[in-house]
Amino acid sequence: MSNFELEKKVNQLLHTETFNDNVINGLQVEGRRQIKKVITGVTACYDLLNEAVRLDADAIIVHHGYFWKNEPTVIKGMKRQRLRILLVHDINLFAWHMPLDIHPKFGNNVKLAELLNIKIKGNIIHPLVLWGTLKNPVSADKFKKCLSVALGREPLHYYAQNAPLLIECIAFCSGGGQRFIDQAADFGVDAFITGEISEHTVHSVREQGLHFFAAGHHATERGGIQALGDWLSRQYNIEVIFIDINNPV
Incomplete structure (x- = not known):
């Protein structure tokens, strides 16, 4: 080609x-x-x-x-x-x-949802911020462990004192989506997942009663490029090798 x-x-x-x-x-x-x-x-x-x-x-x-x-x-x-x-x-x-x-099939957000077994229900901010639910509500500690296993890194977990005891409804945006925390809180989710955290994010979480997971910009955006590479390999018989250059952020 x-x-x-x-x-x-x-x-x-x-x-x-x-x-x-x-x-x-x-x-x-x-x-x-x-x-x-x-x-x-x-x-x-x-x-x-x-x-x-x-x-x-x-x-x-x-x-x-x-x-x-x-x-x-x-x-x-x-x-x-x-x-x-x-x-x-x-x-x-x-x-x-x-x-x-x-992208609805190959996108970072969709692949993140698949990795965490989140059933996508719709958009909070079209098309960047999605929301969905877990089949069974879980504690924040258990969900944090699931994130760690799925992404291969320890996420930063911050939460309000009045945050829900169980997590079921989740908003998510791969990469640097922390600027959408207020819209996610207004929508009424239990937790919000993105890659990064900013200073003001802590105050939004603290004052709006939810869980926040900063799971890594790099880690939350591996899925899309891997899916695209797999598609190219299958569709056009091109040799494709994914190289994961370690990045703690």
Whole structure:
């Protein structure tokens, strides 16, 4: 498959043209024309690029790529080093951000729900914040353990003194969704899961009576890129290798 054909196929799959994102979705850095081996990962960091070189990959596909809005346009320092690896080794870089967060089959939110056995019921904020329920209500400690096992890291759990004793109704948004905590509280959930936490999040949780789990931006956004890689491998017989570069955040 050619690099431009791959971009077209994934854009069609994820309906990329319908999004007004704050970053370029699709092919970000052009490399060799034919693609037979792909490395996938959450972020196009230096270590992931070097793994692609070591494995002689033709392309890298990530959730967090380059060229964000308001990002400095000067090519120097860390950005120069990253782009140099891609250009010297003729490796394509593809990135899909918001389209890969909210896709109903391959999205980070859907994959997070599947991992935690949350039955999706609908949206709190369309299309970024979903809500759903557990089949059986569980204690906060038990749910925290489930999160730890599912994501391979210890989540930060903060809760109000009057938070529900059992968790059943859950709102969730992968990545940096802590800014939606007030809308989740207004909706009336028992708990809210996202990747990160901010200073003001603690006060919102404390004053609005719910549980909050910061499960890691990286950890909550592995599912989408893995699902996309699996689809490419099955559909087009491309070798796809997911590389999980450790990130505690």
